[in-house]
Amino acid sequence: MINSPEHTTPRELAVRRIMSMGGSRRDMLKAAAAAGLIPVVTSAQAATPSAAVQEGGTPVRGGQFLTLGHQTVDTLSPESSGATVVWVALVQLFDSLYVVDEQYQLTPVLAESHEPSADGLTYTFKLRTGVKFHNGAEMTSADVKYTYDWIMDPANGSTRAGSFELVSTVEAPDPTTVVVTLSKADVTFMVNVSTVMIYPSAYHAEVGEDAFSAAPIGTGPYYLADPGNYTPAQTVLLTAYEEYFRGRANFDTFQLDVVPEAAGRMTALESGAADNSIWTLNAEDSITIEESGDFKTFKTLNNAVNHFPLNNKHPFLSDVNVRKALMHATDRQAILDDVYQGLGVLATSHLSPNVEAFYNPNVTTYDYNPETAISMLEAAGWVEGSDGVREKDGVKAQFTLQVIQGDSQRRPIAEINQAFYSEVGVQMDIVEAQVADILAALPKGEMDAALFNWVYGGGNGEPDSRDTLKTGQPNNFSSYSNAEVDELLDLGITQLNQEERVATYNRVQEIVADEVPFLFFLHPQGYSFFRNSVSGLPETVLSSDNLYYKVYLMWKTAEA
Amino acid sequence: MLSYVVKRLLQGGFVLFLVSLLTFVVMFLMPGDPARRMVGQARVTDEQLEAIRERWNLNDSFAERYWAWISNLVTGDLGTSMMRPGVTISQMIGDAAGMTLRLTVLSFVFSLCLAIPIGMLAAMKRYSLFDYISMLGSTLGIAVPNYWIGLMLIIVFSVNLGWVPPYGSASWQAYILPVLVLSIEEMAALARLTRGATIEVMNQDYVVTARAKGLARNVIMVRHVVRNALLPIITILGYRMAFILSGTIVIETVFAWPGIGRLFFDAIVQKDLQVVQAIVLLLTGIIVVVNIVTDLTYAVIDPRVRIR
Numbered sequence: 001m002i003n004s005p006e007h008t009t010p011r012e013l014a015v016r017r018i019m020s021m022g023g024s025r026r027d028m029l030k031a032a033a034a035a036g037l038i039p040v041v042t043s044a045q046a047a048t049p050s051a052a053v054q055e056g057g058t059p060v061r062g063g064q065f066l067t068l069g070h071q072t073v074d075t076l077s078p079e080s081s082g083a084t085v086v087w088v089a090l091v092q093l094f095d096s097l098y099v100v101d102e103q104y105q106l107t108p109v110l111a112e113s114h115e116p117s118a119d120g121l122t123y124t125f126k127l128r129t130g131v132k133f134h135n136g137a138e139m140t141s142a143d144v145k146y147t148y149d150w151i152m153d154p155a156n157g158s159t160r161a162g163s164f165e166l167v168s169t170v171e172a173p174d175p176t177t178v179v180v181t182l183s184k185a186d187v188t189f190m191v192n193v194s195t196v197m198i199y200p201s202a203y204h205a206e207v208g209e210d211a212f213s214a215a216p217i218g219t220g221p222y223y224l225a226d227p228g229n230y231t232p233a234q235t236v237l238l239t240a241y242e243e244y245f246r247g248r249a250n251f252d253t254f255q256l257d258v259v260p261e262a263a264g265r266m267t268a269l270e271s272g273a274a275d276n277s278i279w280t281l282n283a284e285d286s287i288t289i290e291e292s293g294d295f296k297t298f299k300t301l302n303n304a305v306n307h308f309p310l311n312n313k314h315p316f317l318s319d320v321n322v323r324k325a326l327m328h329a330t331d332r333q334a335i336l337d338d339v340y341q342g343l344g345v346l347a348t349s350h351l352s353p354n355v356e357a358f359y360n361p362n363v364t365t366y367d368y369n370p371e372t373a374i375s376m377l378e379a380a381g382w383v384e385g386s387d388g389v390r391e392k393d394g395v396k397a398q399f400t401l402q403v404i405q406g407d408s409q410r411r412p413i414a415e416i417n418q419a420f421y422s423e424v425g426v427q428m429d430i431v432e433a434q435v436a437d438i439l440a441a442l443p444k445g446e447m448d449a450a451l452f453n454w455v456y457g458g459g460n461g462e463p464d465s466r467d468t469l470k471t472g473q474p475n476n477f478s479s480y481s482n483a484e485v486d487e488l489l490d491l492g493i494t495q496l497n498q499e500e501r502v503a504t505y506n507r508v509q510e511i512v513a514d515e516v517p518f519l520f521f522l523h524p525q526g527y528s529f530f531r532n533s534v535s536g537l538p539e540t541v542l543s544s545d546n547l548y549y550k551v552y553l554m555w556k557t558a559e560a
Numbered sequence: 561m562l563s564y565v566v567k568r569l570l571q572g573g574f575v576l577f578l579v580s581l582l583t584f585v586v587m588f589l590m591p592g593d594p595a596r597r598m599v600g601q602a603r604v605t606d607e608q609l610e611a612i613r614e615r616w617n618l619n620d621s622f623a624e625r626y627w628a629w630i631s632n633l634v635t636g637d638l639g640t641s642m643m644r645p646g647v648t649i650s651q652m653i654g655d656a657a658g659m660t661l662r663l664t665v666l667s668f669v670f671s672l673c674l675a676i677p678i679g680m681l682a683a684m685k686r687y688s689l690f691d692y693i694s695m696l697g698s699t700l701g702i703a704v705p706n707y708w709i710g711l712m713l714i715i716v717f718s719v720n721l722g723w724v725p726p727y728g729s730a731s732w733q734a735y736i737l738p739v740l741v742l743s744i745e746e747m748a749a750l751a752r753l754t755r756g757a758t759i760e761v762m763n764q765d766y767v768v769t770a771r772a773k774g775l776a777r778n779v780i781m782v783r784h785v786v787r788n789a790l791l792p793i794i795t796i797l798g799y800r801m802a803f804i805l806s807g808t809i810v811i812e813t814v815f816a817w818p819g820i821g822r823l824f825f826d827a828i829v830q831k832d833l834q835v836v837q838a839i840v841l842l843l844t845g846i847i848v849v850v851n852i853v854t855d856l857t858y859a860v861i862d863p864r865v866r867i868r
Binding site: 257 | 597611614615718816
């Protein structure tokens with residue numbers, strides 16, 4: 001079996017220590033740097049199981065778990081676009097064959113085990129028996145086959161079709177076996193499996209996807225007891241399913257209230273109305289809540305990198321020395337301190353330290369040094385013109401940065417950098433555009449640069465970044481093209497050996513750090529709060545989102 | 561009278577048509593691909609995106625889509641929404657409009673009941689302490705943004721005192737703060753207007769004559785002043801109604817109130833043409849009807865106004 005769930009590397013422990021540290025940001029950065037020096041070792045050594053319950057005490061049944069989301073829960077079907085708030089409700093209602101848990105460990109749920117063939121083309125899943133849907137129907141391989149086939153059928157226009165791009169057939173030879181054949185070996189397939197929740201075939205086929213989205217039936221720990229308990233813009237109230245195959249959930253009910261305003265979520269937490277907020281608060285409110293001592297606080301680094309994608313075909317930006325010089329010209333620590341209140345870490349390439357198994361800190365680094373930047377530009381032939389802006393062969397050292405319209409939080413980053421770049425003789429103009437426009441125009445090379453955060457691999461601990469770094473891919477915002485990177489990314493998804501995979505993605509990070517296809521600034525830190533009375537939480541997490549898989553194991557004790 | 565109403569209704573229908581066409585054009589030209597939005601950050605091939613577009617008829621031309629929409633509308637079918645396919649759009653809007661209407665009507669009635677007596681009293685006792693205080697209050701009520709008042713009230717009454725829930729609409733207590741906040745601005749504007757209108761009427765010759773005749777002060781107020789002062793107020797009420805509707809969008813966000821404003825916002829963000837269209841039509845319809853009703857009420861209150 002690959003991706004064995006039980007292993008903890010020394011560096012993983014170090015990163016977790018950092019994340020649980022209450023110390024200052026500087027301490028955290030120092031510790032992060034120290035952790036980075038420890039080489040990556042991912043031996044499959046035995047360690048403590050990654051089950052959520054690490055906290056003492058006997059679980060108590062009863063009560064309610066009340067959490068808050070910022071978005072309308074428009075649908076209760078797994079066909080949802082993947083908005084986190086909706087997803088949190090979905091994982092209470094549905095299960096998938098496997099999940100990637102809050103420690104980024106692949107854990108079996110509806111499946112007992114899986115066996116990839118030697119060539120990596122065939123995956124054989126053994127399913128659990130005795131799993132029941134909320135309508136009492138038994139879950140079998142037919143349901144899995146139905147779900148996978150439904151997603152792959154173009155007629156259904158499924159939003160999840162991308163997950164199964166490489167799947168050629170799904171077979172169910174007997175009720176507890178599912179065999180999936182891929183057209184090409186792809187080890188990220190298991191991550192896709194972990195995101196696809198299983199439909200009850202008979203019911204879904206009968207009512208159809210649209211009706212299903214308002215009256216869902218799954219195998220999950222909670223179910224929708226009454227259609228009236230679901231009002232999309234207001235509340236999702238779910239009831240514990242007595243026959244849940246992993247044991248009835250401790251909380252009698254799970255409630256998700258929609259509170260769009262960050263200030264509203266803040267007051268709901270402060271007033272004691274809510275146990276948790278799915279969506280983050282304003283930075284200063286997060287600090288207040290943490291300091292109140294009423295909440296268990298999980299701090300995790302985002303997988304997304306805050307960056308300027310740069311058009312690598314732009315006459316000025318296509319020069320690698322220019323991009324490197326811009327990195328040196330950017331005081332990223334100042335951005336982190338002033339815009340993010342120090343909550344985050346500086347990026348070393350496209351991958352976040354949070355993807356600890358694959359993160360490579362041993363790459364070219366860029367300290368803030370305007371002199372270095374200037375000499376690099378001079379050496380590359382970019383000399384100062386009469387107006388103070390450099391030029392070379394008639395090309396001006398100038399580009400335009402697109403900022404998302406109304407993005408008041410990140411706009412200061414653009415303005416600070418405008419000043420930094422002007423110091424080294426580079427003119428950056430700032431304009432605003434709609435986010436949809438930016439995302440559509442960048443990969444086509446129709447814009448010079450932009451400012452936003454994006455995940456370049458790392459979701460669910462999976463480092464694959466074909467989508468963003470491979471030549472010509474739809475989310476390759478920098479029009480980046482490097483033959484070696486393309487090869488490595490294709491190789492990485494075929495490697496069954498973890499150490500070889502790590503080496504592959506370490507190399508990708510080296511190249512990205514070296515070539516700077518985009519200006520990578522930092523990975524912001526996210527906060528997640530659980531009221532102190534909520535028990536059954538792990539000490540630390542790598543993904544606070546994936547902790548919602550474990551709500552059924554949590555319980556409430558009397559508040560001290 | 562009847563022909564007037566029919567004429568106004570026809571005009572209203574034309575306005576609705578123009579507004580619907582305009583919204584459709586704006587939404588159609590708005591950048592962003594709804595199919596891409598549905599997929600989120602997930603990996604997807606061009607063929608798969610195409611399948612999604614096909615499923616939701618996003619590839620149809622402007623004319624085809626507008627025609628499909630308008631012909632459905634005639635049969636009373638507002639269609640199915642991309643963002644919430646589990647329910648019909650009529651039901652979606654019905655639910656949300658119900659929530660907004662409750663808020664609007666309650667605060668409208670509440671503010672009317674307080675603002676008109678306050679305004680009249682302030683006019684009658686001009687330059688008194690009551691007049692100064694009430695007008696200072698009304699200036700503040702207009703000047704201070706209502707989302708700020710909302711947040712402050714939440715902090716005091718739900719975080720500190722714990723008297724009311726901080727958000728939602730689950731209990732009657734939850735109505736108190738949003739209704740109050742929505743009423744404050746309304747009340748402030750109305751009280752000011754009532755005071756001004758009353759003062760103006762009180763200076764009219766017929767009031768002076770009535771007073772000279774020795775008519776009781778109360779009788780003068782009820783028979784001559786109030787009735788005449790109400791005229792401009794009623795004209796304004798129609799506009800205020802529209803204003804309150806737009807005001808709820810902010811308040812709905814602050815108090816997490818699942819009303820029409822929230823639905824509207826969600827639909828625009830998700831580029832759900834059908835829903836945006838239906839809401840615009842509803843809001844325009846309300847304004848058109850309110851305006852007609854205002855004109856008719858005018859005729860009832862002021863016999864000099866004859867509608868032909």
